Amino acid sequence: MHGEHFLLFFIELTFRERGLTLMPTTNRHITQSLRSDATIIQDIPPSNTVIFRGDGEPKTPAMMLQRLAEFDQEFALEEDSYSLGGNVEQLEKKCAEMLGKEAAVFMPTGTLANHLAIRKLCGVKPRAIVQEQSHLYNDSGDCVTRLSNINLVPLAKGCPYFTLEALKAAVEQSETGRVINPVGAVMVESPVRRRSGKIMPFDEMKAVTDYCRDKQIGSHLDGARLYMMSGATGILPADYAALFDTVYVSLYKYFGAPFGAILAGTAEFTDGLYHDRRMFGGGLASANFAAALALQGIDGFEERFNRAMTRATALFDKINALEGINVEPFEHGSNIFPMALESDIDGKRFVKVLEAHSVSVSAPDGDRSRRIMLTINPTILRQDIQDLLYAFERAIEESLQ
Numbered sequence: 226m227h228g229e230h231f232l233l234f235f236i237e238l239t240f241r242e243r244g245l246t247l248m249p250t251t252n253r254h255i256t257q258s259l260r261s262d263a264t265i266i267q268d269i270p271p272s273n274t275v276i277f278r279g280d281g282e283p284k285t286p287a288m289m290l291q292r293l294a295e296f297d298q299e300f301a302l303e304e305d306s307y308s309l310g311g312n313v314e315q316l317e318k319k320c321a322e323m324l325g326k327e328a329a330v331f332m333p334t335g336t337l338a339n340h341l342a343i344r345k346l347c348g349v350k351p352r353a354i355v356q357e358q359s360h361l362y363n364d365s366g367d368c369v370t371r372l373s374n375i376n377l378v379p380l381a382k383g384c385p386y387f388t389l390e391a392l393k394a395a396v397e398q399s400e401t402g403r404v405i406n407p408v409g410a411v412m413v414e415s416p417v418r419r420r421s422g423k424i425m426p427f428d429e430m431k432a433v434t435d436y437c438r439d440k441q442i443g444s445h446l447d448g449a450r451l452y453m454m455s456g457a458t459g460i461l462p463a464d465y466a467a468l469f470d471t472v473y474v475s476l477y478k479y480f481g482a483p484f485g486a487i488l489a490g491t492a493e494f495t496d497g498l499y500h501d502r503r504m505f506g507g508g509l510a511s512a513n514f515a516a517a518l519a520l521q522g523i524d525g526f527e528e529r530f531n532r533a534m535t536r537a538t539a540l541f542d543k544i545n546a547l548e549g550i551n552v553e554p555f556e557h558g559s560n561i562f563p564m565a566l567e568s569d570i571d572g573k574r575f576v577k578v579l580e581a582h583s584v585s586v587s588a589p590d591g592d593r594s595r596r597i598m599l600t601i602n603p604t605i606l607r608q609d610i611q612d613l614l615y616a617f618e619r620a621i622e623e624s625l626q
């Protein structure tokens with residue numbers, strides 16, 4: 226099915242599910258009717274709810290359909306051929322520019338982006354160093370080892386990042402063992418998903434990547450949440466990306482796409498990479514729907530996220546002046562902040578009262594724990610600081626036991 230017909234089909238299906246019918250019309254007419262009839266799309270959550278979970282604004286199918294229609298209206302959906310051309314190519318160009326790299330390639334998943342980066346960087350040196358806590362080491366079914374015959378060496382067990390010293394020791398061991406087995410690539414994941422979004426400090430990253438360059442070892446950044454790290458440190462995404470040969474950024478965690486990833490590097494690195502993508506079954510047809518939503522979500526994201534972090538910092542200062550509650554950043558943290566409640570506060574009740582004030586937080590870590598992780602995203606901009614502070618004040622007062 227061609228792109229436009231696919232969209233028509235989707236929209237019609239959604240309408241049918243809601244008992245609505247569509248007159249035969251053109252795509253453009255449909256998008257106009259979507260925009261002009263506010264009653265058509267109903268399952269969007271209340272727009273003033275601040276959600277202290279997730280890196281971006283939550284998505285619903287209806288929101289994505291609406292945004293697609295808006296994108297089509299404003300810029301036009303342009304088909305790709307198995308992820309080549311159209312909106313996909315526009316997205317690749319935009320991301321390459323944003324990340325200060327010569328070129329970028331759309332990938333269906335971050336898992337494949339990391340895999341193909343390491344596979345290509347390693348070349349004839351089939352060993353790569355990663356963090357023991359990384360997504361690639363824990364959550365990808367050992368794809369790099371099983372499908373590309375590259376041995377992953379995990380460093381920094383249980384910790385967010387490894388140091389230059391640990392890296393040097395591992396590389397030297399690889400080069401001086403009884404059977405030489407040189408390291409072809411080093412990957413850094415930052416922020417680290419399994420370690421509450423903690424990051425490798427910029428200076429350590431620089432030391433590590435300078436060393437890799439000296440040793441002619443490829444370096445790759447799993448920057449699924451690169452923009453969270455930048456929002457926390459004030460260091461631009463392109464300045465992080467400049468340290469590494471290649472960088473991957475997620476398109477669905479906070480840019481609003483339903484799935485997808487971008488892998489950026491030199492033109493030489495990305496040249497012909499779509500063959501590898503296809504070989505691994507990742508040359509998706511009609512990827513333009515994901516690309517269009519990402520293009521739309523990227524627009525202004527940095528500015529929105531920076532404002533969100535500023536608002537969170539100001540809010541936490543005020544919350545910390547209250548009795549019984551404390552929010553402190555992690556050392557080397559990004560956008561996740563642990564909030565501790567004193568023992569005379571009923572955690573479950575606290576969450577309920579916040580909910581009644583349109584503030585959504587996760588349940589406390591365990592039944593007896595009074596620690597709640599707050600993840601900052603642009604939904605914090607939906608309420609001003611005074612309203613948010615009032616919600617927390619009420620929640621404390623009404624949950625004292």
Ligand SMILES: Cc1ncc(COP(=O)(O)O)c(C=O)c1O
Nearest residue numbers: 334335336337360414418447449
């Ligand atoms: C840090 C990190 N890297 C890679 C991935 C993989 O991304 P995808 O789900 O697009 O394969 C994830 C997904 O959760 C992640 O958190």
